Amino acid sequence: MTPTLSIEELTVGFVQQGETIEAVDGVSLCIAPSECVGVVGESGSGKTQLFMAAMGLLAGNARSSGNIRFEGNELLGAPPAVLNRVRGSRLTMIFQDPMTCLTPHLRIGTQLAEIMVHHRRASWDEARAAAVRMLERVQVSEPRRRMNQFPYELSGGMRQRVMLAMSLLCEPSLLIADEPTTALDVTIQAQIMQLLRAVRGEFGMAMALISHDLAVVAGLADRILVMYAGKIVESAPAQELFRAPRHPYTAELLKCIPRVFGARLARLPSLAGQAPRPGEKLPACAFAPRCPRAADRCRSERPLLMGADRQVACHFPLAP
Amino acid sequence: MSAFTQDAVRRLRANPAAVLALCVLAAIALLTVCGPWFNPNQIQALDWLHVASRPGLQGAHWFGTDRLGRDLFVRTLAGTRASIAIGLVASLISLLVGVTYGAISGYIGGRTDHVMMRVIEILSGLPLIFFVIFLTVIFGRGEYLLFISIGAVGWLTMARIVRGQTLSIRQQDFIAAAVASGAGTGRVIAWHVIPNVIGPVVVYATLTVPQIILFESFLSFLGLGVQEPGASLGTLIAEGVGEMEAAPWILLIPGGFLAALLLCLNIFGDGLRDALDVRQA
Amino acid sequence: MSDPLLQVRNLTVDFGAQRVLSDVNFDLFRAETLGLVGESGSGKSTLARAILRLLRPAQGSVEFSGVNLLSSSARVLRAQRRNLQIVFQDPLASLNPRMRAGDAVAEPLKIFEPQSAPGARRRQVAAMLERVGLSADMAARYPHELSGGQCQRVAIARAMILQPALLICDEAVSSLDVSIQGQIVNLLLDLQAQTGMAMLFISHNLAVVRHLCSRVLVMYCGKLVEIADCDALFAAPLHPYTQALLAAVPRIDGTPGPAVPAAAEHSARAPSGCAFRYRCAFALPVCASQEPPLAQISGGHWAACHRSHETLNPLS
Numbered sequence: 001m002t003p004t005l006s007i008e009e010l011t012v013g014f015v016q017q018g019e020t021i022e023a024v025d026g027v028s029l030c031i032a033p034s035e036c037v038g039v040v041g042e043s044g045s046g047k048t049q050l051f052m053a054a055m056g057l058l059a060g061n062a063r064s065s066g067n068i069r070f071e072g073n074e075l076l077g078a079p080p081a082v083l084n085r086v087r088g089s090r091l092t093m094i095f096q097d098p099m100t101c102l103t104p105h106l107r108i109g110t111q112l113a114e115i116m117v118h119h120r121r122a123s124w125d126e127a128r129a130a131a132v133r134m135l136e137r138v139q140v141s142e143p144r145r146r147m148n149q150f151p152y153e154l155s156g157g158m159r160q161r162v163m164l165a166m167s168l169l170c171e172p173s174l175l176i177a178d179e180p181t182t183a184l185d186v187t188i189q190a191q192i193m194q195l196l197r198a199v200r201g202e203f204g205m206a207m208a209l210i211s212h213d214l215a216v217v218a219g220l221a222d223r224i225l226v227m228y229a230g231k232i233v234e235s236a237p238a239q240e241l242f243r244a245p246r247h248p249y250t251a252e253l254l255k256c257i258p259r260v261f262g263a264r265l266a267r268l269p270s271l272a273g274q275a276p277r278p279g280e281k282l283p284a285c286a287f288a289p290r291c292p293r294a295a296d297r298c299r300s301e302r303p304l305l306m307g308a309d310r311q312v313a314c315h316f317p318l319a320p
Numbered sequence: 321m322s323a324f325t326q327d328a329v330r331r332l333r334a335n336p337a338a339v340l341a342l343c344v345l346a347a348i349a350l351l352t353v354c355g356p357w358f359n360p361n362q363i364q365a366l367d368w369l370h371v372a373s374r375p376g377l378q379g380a381h382w383f384g385t386d387r388l389g390r391d392l393f394v395r396t397l398a399g400t401r402a403s404i405a406i407g408l409v410a411s412l413i414s415l416l417v418g419v420t421y422g423a424i425s426g427y428i429g430g431r432t433d434h435v436m437m438r439v440i441e442i443l444s445g446l447p448l449i450f451f452v453i454f455l456t457v458i459f460g461r462g463e464y465l466l467f468i469s470i471g472a473v474g475w476l477t478m479a480r481i482v483r484g485q486t487l488s489i490r491q492q493d494f495i496a497a498a499v500a501s502g503a504g505t506g507r508v509i510a511w512h513v514i515p516n517v518i519g520p521v522v523v524y525a526t527l528t529v530p531q532i533i534l535f536e537s538f539l540s541f542l543g544l545g546v547q548e549p550g551a552s553l554g555t556l557i558a559e560g561v562g563e564m565e566a567a568p569w570i571l572l573i574p575g576g577f578l579a580a581l582l583l584c585l586n587i588f589g590d591g592l593r594d595a596l597d598v599r600q601a
Numbered sequence: 602m603s604d605p606l607l608q609v610r611n612l613t614v615d616f617g618a619q620r621v622l623s624d625v626n627f628d629l630f631r632a633e634t635l636g637l638v639g640e641s642g643s644g645k646s647t648l649a650r651a652i653l654r655l656l657r658p659a660q661g662s663v664e665f666s667g668v669n670l671l672s673s674s675a676r677v678l679r680a681q682r683r684n685l686q687i688v689f690q691d692p693l694a695s696l697n698p699r700m701r702a703g704d705a706v707a708e709p710l711k712i713f714e715p716q717s718a719p720g721a722r723r724r725q726v727a728a729m730l731e732r733v734g735l736s737a738d739m740a741a742r743y744p745h746e747l748s749g750g751q752c753q754r755v756a757i758a759r760a761m762i763l764q765p766a767l768l769i770c771d772e773a774v775s776s777l778d779v780s781i782q783g784q785i786v787n788l789l790l791d792l793q794a795q796t797g798m799a800m801l802f803i804s805h806n807l808a809v810v811r812h813l814c815s816r817v818l819v820m821y822c823g824k825l826v827e828i829a830d831c832d833a834l835f836a837a838p839l840h841p842y843t844q845a846l847l848a849a850v851p852r853i854d855g856t857p858g859p860a861v862p863a864a865a866e867h868s869a870r871a872p873s874g875c876a877f878r879y880r881c882a883f884a885l886p887v888c889a890s891q892e893p894p895l896a897q898i899s900g901g902h903w904a905a906c907h908r909s910h911e912t913l914n915p916l917s
Contacts, residue, residue: 017330042778043749156641185640186805190849212778215851242853256779258808260835260850265812267790270783274748493695500653501709501759502682511708515699 002072004174004206005031010066012049021279023049025230036207038221040214042275046230047210051176056083089119092167096179098159102151109147119170134165157188178210226250229276229286235311246317249287331595338591341584352401361391363398364549372567384569396574399551407533413471415525418478423509426486444476485517519596526589530582553578606631606799612661614651621647622823634800636814644823645803649771683713686760690772692752696744702755703740709763733758750781769801819843822876828903839904842877
């Protein structure tokens with residue numbers, strides 16, 4: 001079976017002042033049809049740039065190498081015409097801030113219908129009808145009235161629903177959701193996550209869910225990739241990752257998430273040190289400076305991502 | 321020097337046009353100061369043997385003479401010096417007044433801002449040229465008056481720019497943090513507002529200098545600026561226009577200096593704007 | 602308890618015609634950590650700014666150690682600010698980009714102790730930077746040369762250098778990575794233990810509030826809807842909004858909580874009644890006509906809901 005998205009040895013760097021700053025460093029991953037993969041990492045871990053590369057949306061000073069195959073076709077370095085045929089129809093993305101992703105001066109209906117007209121050569125009437133149906137499916141109240149509204153007239157949660165409707169119109173085979181709920185309130189976040197779950201069941205597309213928050217990803221992802229300093233450090237089925245993390249970073253990260261329920265703590269668990277800054281000189285294992293298990297070997301020999309179903313890039317992984 | 325300034329300098333250096341413009345400006349400035357030392361002629365001395373002579377070596381009249389036999393080399397350099405001085409002083413005045421006025425107006429806001437902006441609108445409604453003529457008529461002609469009258473009007477745009485910047489800076493948390501730390505209005509404006517508007521201000525000031533030089537030349541051309549026997553590029557050009565057919569160099573030499581000066585200042589100002597534009601980074 | 606350090610009474614703030622904060626009343630005691638939770642737009646940050654008089658409330662009073670900040674003169678207010686400091690959400694935006702970290706930390710000293718010698722001041726700044734976990738050589742750095750967590754430490758150092766009696770943290774850890782959040786919260790706890798200051802900790806992150814605060818205020822649409830001891834609030838929330846907030850927190854085990862209905866878009870702000878009734882599963886006709894007052898239900902536990910005496914369980 002051809003994977004929906006397969007990325008091999010992807011490296012993304014940004015040229016700044018004559019130096020190349022690596023954001024993604026030799027990442028390989030695979031997303032099977034209708035699989036939901038969660039990608040978790042802190043700011044600067046390269047999780048967003050990884051998928052920006054797949055969408056062909058990297059900044060002008062970016063240099064990338066490797067392979068990105070979407071439904072068997074190479075996307076990296078593909079001409080804009082090829083990318084445009086795929087983007088917005090087969091491969092879609094929703095972002096953290098839906099306000100900046102909707103054109104402010106066009107009505108919601110026009111923006112939605114335009115996608116159908118563009119990708120499916122639908123007539124405007126058909127496209128508008130399809131748009132209304134789609135708004136209903138993502139549980140937008142009064143879809144007909146919304147069609148005539150402008151983005152600023154909607155709340156953040158409603159805008160994210162509109163973005164989702166927009167990305168689902170052409171029935172994509174992969175939806176990339178980049179921090180889709182980070183800008184939203186916790187009750188709205190719960191609604192959007194519930195909606196994503198429902199939509200996934202209904203449309204059956206594959207999903208890549210990017211987040212800094214393990215708990216957000218927990219309810220939806222089948223498999224979770226943990227990124228640190230541009231590399232994948234652990235990949236595991238979601239339940240197993242939470243039950244028994246193997247990479248010390250994953251374990252520490254899980255410990256750090258404060259719990260709402262259970263005993264009150266006198267101090268919050270925390271991870272010492274700073275997340276590596278882009279361009280910072282790092283030892284062979286980037287996590288070694290903050291790792292409780294680090295030894296000399298971690299500073300000299302780069303740990304490779306090993307294993308089949310559960311992969312971990314660590315010389316001294318925790319027991320499964 | 322802050323890292324920001326270092327970055328800006330590096331970007332400026334990477335712009336060959338701006339660097340060249342700066343070199344030419346430095347060369348002109350050096351020439352206006354040191355040039356007269358190497359030429360025996362006095363600025364007001366009349367050389368009756370060489371009246372309206374062509375540029376050459378006779379009597380050390382390297383740029384020739386005008387129709388009164390005055391040495392054009394010395395007069396052009398003196399005129400350029402006067403023009404640069406007026407440009408710099410008037411820009412400085414407009415910088416000081418404009419930045420203070422704009423920052424106060426934008427930071428305090430409310431009714432104060434309202435009144436201060438209406439004042440600016442009234443002043444910019446007055447045609448500049450009539451305003452200067454009006455001042456000259458009342459106070460008589462003189463170079464100092466020229467500095468003041470141009471500077472007094474030139475700050476209007478600067479104040480508007482600074483006010484606009486201040487309005488956006490005022491919203492930022494570091495201003496609230498400073499106020500919450502007990503900083504008074506004066507301290508907030510001086511330490512937190514003005515240092516953060518300096519980028520656009522420097523750029524605009526650089527682009528104001530050529531405007532003012534041009535305006536001064538225009539006034540002098542009309543006879544309202546620097547008076548004979550003093551010289552500015554404007555008076556020299558006005559004189560040259562009369563002899564355009566018989567002795568074109570009397571027009572072309574000061575005209576060339578003016579053109580070079582304006583071109584270099586504008587190119588340098590543009591380069592500075594690009595260098596300070598953080599979005600380029 | 603002893604006299605409150607901060608007494609907020611009937612505090613009301615209008616932005617133009619819109620009322621963003623209405624009739625807020627609460628006390629904050631010395632050495633206490635009071636949490637304030639609510640969603641964006643609920644008026645949390647407005648409350649912080651109104652207490653500091655960074656904006657002008659329409660009415661009400663804010664009494665800080667016996668001085669009403671809202672009616673005091675600019676001089677008295679400035680003198681009080683030495684004891685009343687704030688840390689903001691966005692660490693980079695809360696530092697002047699053209700000021701070195703050391704100068705930012707030194708600024709309150711320059712304002713309140715202008716007579717102190719530069720050398721002594723520099724030593725004091727270096728000591729403060731070390732107390733917040735930064736090396737003294739960070740003083741020479743500009744904000745953009747620091748990471749988010751380091752910037753927030755600088756902002757905390759600036760707020761703490763005068764040893765305030767009250768520190769307001771307005772979403773102070775919300776924009777930081779999870780692994781850094783814990784460091785900053787622990788730092789605040791350490792500083793509080795050392796100095797005995799009180800904290801008003803504003804956050805939308807219930808989990809952080811849970812572990813940090815002793816009492817919690819819950820705010821919805823500019824009104825306080827529940828006040829309770831932290832343990833009581835998390836064990837048995839009384840207001841349906843608090844219950845909804847708690848239910849919505851994503852869990853690591855992946856079990857989805859019940860979602861709360863979205864607020865009706867642009868519903869005209871009701872002049873009367875409970876603001877939460879549009880999203881409330883338990884709304885009664887009385888909720889539309891009568892605004893529920895904030896009433897004490899049991900010792901120290903207050904709620905503004907007509908049905909708070911009944912046992913409502915949203916999870917059933």
